[in-house]
Each structure stands twice: as C-alpha cells, then as structure tokens.
Amino acid sequence: MTIIHPIPFPVAARNPPPAGHFAFRCNACGQCCNTPPLLTLDELLRFETRFIGVLALRRIRPLRGDFTAADLAAQADIDHSLLLPAPDGDALQITLQAVDYPSLQRCPARDDAGLCGLHADHKPLACEVVPLDALRADRLQHAVLASRQGELGDADCIAPGQRDGHAPLTDATDVVDPAYLDALYAHRNALATDKAHWGRPLYATLAAELHAPAVWTRIPHHGFFNLSPVPLVAMMAARSPQMAGRWQQFIDAQLTLIDTAVTDALVHKHPADRPLTQQLRGYADAYRALRPSLARASRTPHHA
Template sequence: MTIIHPIPFPVAAGNPPPAGHFAFRCNACGQCCNTPPLLTLDELLRFETRFIGVLALRRVRPLSGDFTATDRAAQADIDRALLLPAPDGEALQITLQAIDYPSLQRCPARDDAGLCGLHADHKPLACEVVPLDALRSDRLQHAVLASRQDELGDADCIVPGQRDGHAPLADATDVVDPAYLDALYAHRHALAADKAHWGRPLYATLATELHAPAVWPRIPHDGFFNLSPAPLIALLATRSPQMLERCLQFVDAQLQLIDATVATALARKHPADRPLTQQLRGYADAYRALRPSLARASRTPHHA
C-alpha cells in the first residue's frame, strides 16, 4: 500500500465528522490481499511466471440510488471511458485477472510473512488504488469507502472523519490524498489503453458467443466470469513479429506455471480445489491448442 502521512483535517472537536469524509491507514493485515489481483495487459505479461491470468468479464448496471445528477454524469463519463456497451442499458467490463485456488485465501504475491512480495516491484495498479475503486468516479469514492468500511470493520483501516495515525483520503466529492489521486488516474489511463488496444477488438470477435443465451446470463454483476486468455493471445500475436514472439514466451510460461500449480494442488488434496483444477487444465489445453499455430507463424519467411 502507498505510504501516506496524516494531515490536519478541519473538524471541530466533539462534533460528528462531515458526511462522506473518510481517513485511511493500511495496517498490513492482509484482508485486502486474500485474492489474486486484477491486471492490466502489461502486468499480465510482466508477471507471466507468478500469476495465472484469465479474461474476466462482469456486467455493470447503470448507477442507481440516491445520487445527484452531477454524480450520475461523472460516473457515466467513467463508464464510457472504461467499459463496453452491453444489452439492456448495461455495460460490460472486460479485463484481466490473476487466479489461484480459493482454498489458499491469499494472493500468490504474498510472501511468507503475509506481506506483498511486489510492493517495491511494479505492484499491480489495481492494488495501488486499494481501498478505492478506479471504476467509480472521484465523487463516489466516499461510497466505496463506506461499503469497504463495513466489509473490513475489524481491520480498523477505514474510518469516518479523522483519527490520529489515519490520513484523510476522501470527502463527499473528491479524493483528497494526492498519492491516491495519482494512482487512480494511472489505473484509469491503463484500463482505457487496454480497452482501446485489445478490449474493444476482442469484444467484437467474441460478441456473438458472449451474448448467446447459454453464456450471457452467466456473466455476473458481482464477481467475474472467467475465460481462457487464448483468444486474446491469438489477437495480440497478429500485431507484429515481436509481439508474436512475446506471445509464444507467455504461452510457454503460463503452461509451466499452470502445470506446477496443479501439481501442488493435487499434493495438497483439498476437496474444494477440484473445480479450479479442471478449469486450469482447460486453460492449459487451450494454450496447447494455440501454440502450434503461433510456432508456425514464427517460422514463416515473412516473419523472419
């Protein structure tokens, strides 16, 4: 978590904190690191030997609830920038996600001490913005924090108003911590670049399949529906000879990581691991089916 320092917060002693004002202090308790992170494409490739990556899809409803017209307009701007249009007035988030066995209840990047092993080594942007949410506008981050305070109440990391040792993070309309504001915009910029670079063209190739009656209802509003990244890798491999070689390297690294991860799970013999073991084997099969065509393309005269 980015280190932030407390600054004065103008609340009169003895008065209730202003509505929507939250302060934050990371306690390194690990509750935010109990699942693998969302990833950008650059991060998926960088961490090819650490994270098993998947395509992750989620349906997003229009903003509802007791919000102002300004709130709704700000959120609509975020949705247009980062999401894709979907039926019934909804939007679709197509992103990348690391996965691991839920029985482990931890991110694969956590070290033996329970701390982030990537904290000083290109920690994913999705982790840099925690406890905020890059897919919500700045005006709605107070609502994000209120929700996460309920989820992480015993961690005592998110508090309304001010508290010694906690840094002001958001008020009713803005993110007030400069480091977190920079992290939010960096994450949104990367997500927008992914949407333009591969999200929109990949969606165009998968739209018929995704909107089929057997698939679309399975894409949730909470959580993600996972698919093999093989279609994305096939798309990227057509971009340039250099990217083709990079895709081959990625496929080989993922196959090795999947095989090792499954072998470890089989030795652990946890009953809850079985569904993901089958899923990971399916991802490996998709990569093995894709690899020969990538290898043939890399050997063609025009590639050389």
C-alpha cells in the same frame, strides 16, 4: 464493488464527521490481499512467471439511486471511458485477472510473512488504488469507502472523519490524497488503453458467443466470469512475428505455472479446488494447441 450510501453516523454523536470525509491507514493485515489481483495487459506479461492469468468478465448496472446530477454525469464519463455497452442496458467490463486455488485464500504474491512480495516491484495498479475503486468517479469514492468500512471493520483501516495515524483520503466530492489520486488516474488510463488496444476488438470477436443466453446469464454483477486467455493471445500474436514470439514466451511461462499449480492441488486434494483444476487443464490444452501456430508465425517475415 456495489456502491451504497455512507453508513449514517449515530444521532447521539456530539461532533459527527462531515459526510463523505474518510481517512485511511494501511495496517498490512492482508485482508485486501486474500484473492489474486486484477491485471492490465502489461502486467499480465510482466508477471507471467508469477500469476496464472485469465480473461475476466463482469456486468455492471447503471448507477441508480439518490445521486445528484453531477454524480450521475461523472459516473457516466467513467463508464463510457472504461466499459463496453451490453445489450440489456448493463455495461460490460472485460479485463484480466490472476487466479489461484480458492482453498489458499491469498494472493500468490504474498510472502511467508503475509506481506506483498510486489510492494517494491511495481505491484499491479489495481492494488495501488485499494481501498478505492477506479471504476467509480472521484466524487463517489466516499461511498466506496463507506461500503468497504463495513467489510473491513475489524481491520480499523478506514475511518470516518479524522483519526490520529490515519491520512485524509476523501471529502464529500474529491479524493484529497495526492498519491491515491495519481494512482486512480494511472489505473484508469491503463484500463482505457486496454479497452482500445484489445478489449473492444476482442469483444467484437466474441460478442455472438458472449450474448448467447447460456453464457450471458453466467456473467455476474458481483465477482467475475473467467475465460481462457487464448482468444486474446491469438489476436495479439497475429499482429506481427515479434508479437507471436512474445506471446509464445508467455504461453511457455503460463504452462509452467499451471503444471505446478495443478500438481500441488492434486497433492492437497481440497474439494473446493476441483473446479479450478478442470479449468486450468482446459487452459493448458488450449495453450498447447495454439503454440505451434505461434511458433510458425514468429518465423514468418512480416510484410507491411
């Protein structure tokens, strides 16, 4: 999400809200749930029978503009903790993402009533922080809300200042809702753990391929460039026979989901879905090629 300055209040307003103060109320309208979520590694495994997971890459420009030194320092700390350096001065986010067919325009976890089917079942941390953004410093969350207020204006969920039925969420420099503050830090901790556990070593393995112009120029600043999770699965499975067995289970669950999704897509024949069908078939082929080596590794005694 690109940070922009808060929307200016009308000059004619008699009592304009203090700058940076926003309140929030979820109306369960579903506008925040029209795409599959980002996932941590633990969530990828936990929801292996619900979400088709992919590696997701995004380039992030350094924070620039009319920001204070404190703003820039706080954001630099977040970038250092959660992102990876890139050769052109940008930072790189390597994360995991659920995918589904674009014609569906919804998260696969939404039920028939349009509500989150995971709301009471440890829904992804990325969903817990909505409408905030864990990749932005606390003191910049008001700018995130200003941006999203414009995107979700008809939902009437984000309000500048105070509003009846809305809970205060940010002031000029802080997130003031304790539950959201806890969710932000939980998500950042999980992202930092993923970066150390698999993000940094996987990036080192793929760096030459990713930095090739044909690939690097396709990694966007808005949205994500998706890759097969097979390099991640192979790296994690190589750590022990137990891990090989666990990731073999993951592959089996993903193959079932992919086969079902592709079959349904072939029935509906929506033109916008064709590219993803090709991608999913490629992911399935790669999984099937990797699976025998994982089966062998899971039966191999591990020696320290």
